[in-house]
Amino acid sequence: MNRYFHHELHDLRSMLILIAEKANEAGRLAVEGFLSSDLEKTQHAVKLDDEIDALEIAIDRASVRYITLRSPVSSDVRLIFVAIKASHDLERAGDEAHSIAKRTRNILTRDGSVQNKVEIEAMSKLAFGMMKDAINCFLEEDLDLAESIIEQDKEVDRLNKENFKNLSMALRDGGIDPATQIETILISKSIERIADHAKNLAEEVIYLLTGE
């Protein structure tokens, strides 16, 4: 029997999907801003971060309210804990997007355009693909897809290490402003962190579906 308050769980799921899409969009815009030296896109990413923060608070409140008033059990409880944990991961992913946008803005202000893009494009494609898969595995309750995301994270880590190596060498060789090199290393690290959050989301979906 469906109870009159079960729609509140549906609303919670909808908010979780919305925050995930906004976090992914913020990251994508920030990285596109870096790759195409486009300030407008970075500004858009920064704006989205505020919406993501507000959604995280709304999800927390709705979750605490549901636990307090509706006496949930079993998969309903798991959904609520996943909502709290996942929204925190997504808020952190939004912060990383904000950081990428800010660092890109610094680089563009200093150098006019981005000179050394290293493997940011390949890395970001993987990371945002993982995030998209994480949303889909939650929506479609797809355990296999969730498990595949965990594997993909290793490739993002490898690319980040490669970026670090290449940028460290460029820093040693000179030519480009050292501040720009360091900010590019940190942008690479932010993308690697976004992939980590996507991996966490996948693990949370596995817990939601299996209880383990």
Added chain:
Amino acid sequence: MAQTSTPSDMTDENKPIIEIRNFDFAYGDAQALFDINMDIREKEVTSFIGPSGCGKSTFLRCFNRMNDLIDIANIKGGEIKISDINIYDKEVDVIELRKHVGMVFQKSNPFPKSIYDNIAYGLRIQGIKQKSVLDGVVEECLRGAALWDEVKDRLNESALGMSGGQQQRLCIARALAVKPKILLMDEPCSALDPIATAKVEELIHQLKKQYTIIIVTHSMQQAARVSDKTAFFYLGKLIEFGKTDDIFMNPTDPQTEAYISGRFG
């Protein structure tokens, strides 16, 4: 008393249908309710919670003057107004009052009659005999109590053959037949299993579109699930009254916090 719903902050809410002011009640020399002040608003569900003996059922029974049946019951002061009329005024017709304020009890108490006659009984004693009218009201009330689909093919069977949950919903349907404005429910689910309880709770949620409902319950989870407002009573005093969200998520009074979190006593 911490009271988050006062006459001064009514603007965004339904108007009060019941206004209780400085209400004192005693059984003989033993005072059971002390200086209760409360507004109960139209088409809301209000839960009364508190440990046994706190006065919540006594208070509920004041709204349709059920306590008049107890010789030693004594209103010591204050008033209860329903739709602006002091229900303890001498001119008030108690039978008429109870038509407006229906009641459902802890244990379902269908008459030993057919399902149909249980609903039609109240109308017949009002002098309504026309079958087409009675048929219409019986169907309307059984639908209103979410019971029609389960019993429409056996309306002439005895109500005593129904399950406990169905009997309780029949009692709710019977209360609806005389078109009350207010429904009082005194622990309506305490004798029911979880599925029958869920059905009654669903029904309460549906009925609040048309009726003002006050429910006494020992289940805090039930109060949290079904009510818009919750009042916590202790030793005959109203300790805290406010929105259910506030009472259960962030109560003002430490006694409320202790009771709802099981740290009481």
